[in-house]
Amino acid sequence: MRRRILAMIISATISLGIVFNINVYVEDIVQDHSEKPIEGIYGTRSVGQIFVAHEDGLSGIAVFFATYGRVNTESMIFKLRSGAELETDIVSLVINARSIRDNQYYGFFFDEIRDSKGKIYYFFLQSPNSTEGNAISAWYSSADVYGEGSAYVGHKPIAGDLCFKTYCRRALSDVLKNLYPRILSDKVFFGTYFSSITVIVLLLVRYMTSRRSH
Amino acid sequence: MPFAAHGDIIATYHRSYLILTGDWHVSFHYLSPSLFFTICQIVQALFLVLCNHLLPLRDLLYWKDSVLASAAFWLNIFIRNQYAHRALFLFKLPYLIFDLATAVVLFYLFERKEERTIALKFWMINPIGIFAVYVFGRYETIPIFLVVLSLYCAKTNKRFFSFLLLGMVAMEQYYGLMFLPVYLAILGRNFRERLSFLIVGSIVVIRDLVVGSSVVVGRTFLESPFFNYLLAMRLDVTGQQIYVFVLTYVLLTLYWIHTCGKEFSDLWKFALAALLVFYATCSFHPNYFAWFTPFLAIAIAKYPELRKLHLLQVLCFVFYTFYWKRPLAGWLFASVDPSFFLKLLSPAELIDFFYPSSTIISVFRTILSGISLYMVLILARSREGR
Numbered sequence: 238m239r240r241r242i243l244a245m246i247i248s249a250t251i252s253l254g255i256v257f258n259i260n261v262y263v264e265d266i267v268q269d270h271s272e273k274p275i276e277g278i279y280g281t282r283s284v285g286q287i288f289v290a291h292e293d294g295l296s297g298i299a300v301f302f303a304t305y306g307r308v309n310t311e312s313m314i315f316k317l318r319s320g321a322e323l324e325t326d327i328v329s330l331v332i333n334a335r336s337i338r339d340n341q342y343y344g345f346f347f348d349e350i351r352d353s354k355g356k357i358y359y360f361f362l363q364s365p366n367s368t369e370g371n372a373i374s375a376w377y378s379s380a381d382v383y384g385e386g387s388a389y390v391g392h393k394p395i396a397g398d399l400c401f402k403t404y405c406r407r408a409l410s411d412v413l414k415n416l417y418p419r420i421l422s423d424k425v426f427f428g429t430y431f432s433s434i435t436v437i438v439l440l441l442v443r444y445m446t447s448r449r450s451h
Numbered sequence: 452m453p454f455a456a457h458g459d460i461i462a463t464y465h466r467s468y469l470i471l472t473g474d475w476h477v478s479f480h481y482l483s484p485s486l487f488f489t490i491c492q493i494v495q496a497l498f499l500v501l502c503n504h505l506l507p508l509r510d511l512l513y514w515k516d517s518v519l520a521s522a523a524f525w526l527n528i529f530i531r532n533q534y535a536h537r538a539l540f541l542f543k544l545p546y547l548i549f550d551l552a553t554a555v556v557l558f559y560l561f562e563r564k565e566e567r568t569i570a571l572k573f574w575m576i577n578p579i580g581i582f583a584v585y586v587f588g589r590y591e592t593i594p595i596f597l598v599v600l601s602l603y604c605a606k607t608n609k610r611f612f613s614f615l616l617l618g619m620v621a622m623e624q625y626y627g628l629m630f631l632p633v634y635l636a637i638l639g640r641n642f643r644e645r646l647s648f649l650i651v652g653s654i655v656v657i658r659d660l661v662v663g664s665s666v667v668v669g670r671t672f673l674e675s676p677f678f679n680y681l682l683a684m685r686l687d688v689t690g691q692q693i694y695v696f697v698l699t700y701v702l703l704t705l706y707w708i709h710t711c712g713k714e715f716s717d718l719w720k721f722a723l724a725a726l727l728v729f730y731a732t733c734s735f736h737p738n739y740f741a742w743f744t745p746f747l748a749i750a751i752a753k754y755p756e757l758r759k760l761h762l763l764q765v766l767c768f769v770f771y772t773f774y775w776k777r778p779l780a781g782w783l784f785a786s787v788d789p790s791f792f793l794k795l796l797s798p799a800e801l802i803d804f805f806y807p808s809s810t811i812i813s814v815f816r817t818i819l820s821g822i823s824l825y826m827v828l829i830l831a832r833s834r835e836g837r
Contacts, residue, residue, distance in 0.1 A: 262801070264794040299804070344804040407791065415788040419536070426537040430453060 285361025460588030
């Protein structure tokens with residue numbers, strides 16, 4: 238029985254270790270205002286947006302697309318740039334426009350950029366093979382609703398912002414780091430709570446052990 | 452227990468706090484007292500008296516001009532309070548007491564030791580109950596306790612109390628009314644008795660008549676969201692509506708009464724079957740799913756084949772909760788780390804990147820309905836076979 242309990246404790250500890258090392262996607266920037274689709278993305282006409290990351294671990298950007306209710310067939314290139322002149326491609330992804338749904342976000346996910354906090358990024362979408370009538374578009378707001386950047390068409394800034402969200406990866410262990418000061422802020426309660434839980438668990442173990450020996 | 456909650460727990464405790472301070476009458480004189488003086492909220496108000504010295508109640512539970520859940524208050528003020536965890540633990544403590552009381556009553560509902568052990572184990576570790584009460588933070592254990600006590604009174608031939616308790620359940624949650632026809636058919640011995648039991652059991656109707664005819668703003672059964680949920684699934688017949696829940700419920704009730712054996716098992720089996728029909732054909736909040744757990748505890752002890760079906764139900768229920776997106780995902784744990792959990796993507800949002808989440812959720816919702824109806828079939832057949 239003792240061996241079993243020991244095995245349970247070890248497996249619980251390992252499981253917790255694994256769980257707390259899991260990385261999850263957390264929203265960073267949310268610009269969800271939009272009133273109409275920007276121009277179609279085809280030929281040399283690219284559509285993009287500049288933004289400033291608020292967190293480290295930038296790892297995804299979702300754009301709110303319009304397909305005009307049709308199936309668009311050509312491939313679409315997503316690029317993310319950073320650097321002083323915003324000319325260095327750090328991410329380049331190719332998808333088919335078929336996989337984009339009308340009036341829905343589509344997420345472009347990439348390897349985590351660990352030190353993204355406070356840096357300026359520029360993402361844009363282009364589809365050289367698409368034509369008018371076989372091209373998708375992105376929703377945008379003509380008002381300047383996002384103050385830290387603006388939308389771009391053909392790599393030139395325009396008034397307004399795309400409808401987009403950015404995501405960063407965070408480990409679940411971050412939660413423990415932030416929970417610790419909260420626990421310290423109510424020591425009386427948490428002291429009582431954790432001691433009670435320990436006593437209950439010990440009593441249960443003792444009950445199970447004695448039941449088994451009988 | 453102190454790490455998770457939905458805004459609903461704060462809303463119900465807010466109303467209890469208004470009872471405690473008398474503010475319900477001052478600030479909300481235009482609202483019906485029936486919105487405040489429910490059994491659960493009275494119990495909570497009494498409990499708040501004990502918590503008065505342990506918690507800054509006004510900081511945690513008071514906001515102006517509304518008696519409903521305020522997401523802004525929940526996410527910006529309550530969870531950031533230094534005593535939020537302590538409050539969540541203490542607020543759920545009465546639910547735990549009623550939960551344990553229900554276990555005691557369940558214990559006495561069984562004669563055979565093996566069945567009793569299975570039912571109690573199920574009751575203690577059932578994920579639906581744990582989620583609805585200790586994660587979501589709803590007071591469901593209080594009406595559930597009354598329902599189980601009503602069942603116990605029926606078993607021990609205290610029939611008046613059985614109906615009285617059922618009437619109290621209906622005052623709290625309208626689902627108590629669903630059981631009334633079969634309770635009357637089985638427990639009533641003659642017309643006079645049935646009439647008096649009907650009045651006691653449906654006391655909520657009298658309350659609603661008073662609220663409906665008064666000038667204060669209240670909410671009667673016909674105006675409640677619950678009534679709309681019951682009628683949500685409908686068939687259109689050249690402009691006329693046939694409500695699927697009403698249809699199946701009437702069928703079920705007539706079948707039960709027609710084949711009535713006046714046995715105690717008919718009561719809990721009907722209650723379980725009626726709730727399963729409700730889950731299969733109506734829209735319902737996740738906490739409502741806890742309502743059938745005491746009946747299921749009894750059923751599982753007697754019919755082991757229901758266990759696997761219930762496991763499937765639980766799996767489908769997990770997907771069903773995705774409908775509510777973040778409020779029923781990361782936000783439940785927002786008090787642990789607001790900066791993390793408020794921004795955490797919900798499972799539905801993650802699915803949406805690849806496929807419409809509503810379709811996936813609806814498939815599992817449909818499977819849940821199918822399983823629930825199959826369980827009704829098992830219950831009905833178990834009556835035929837005796």
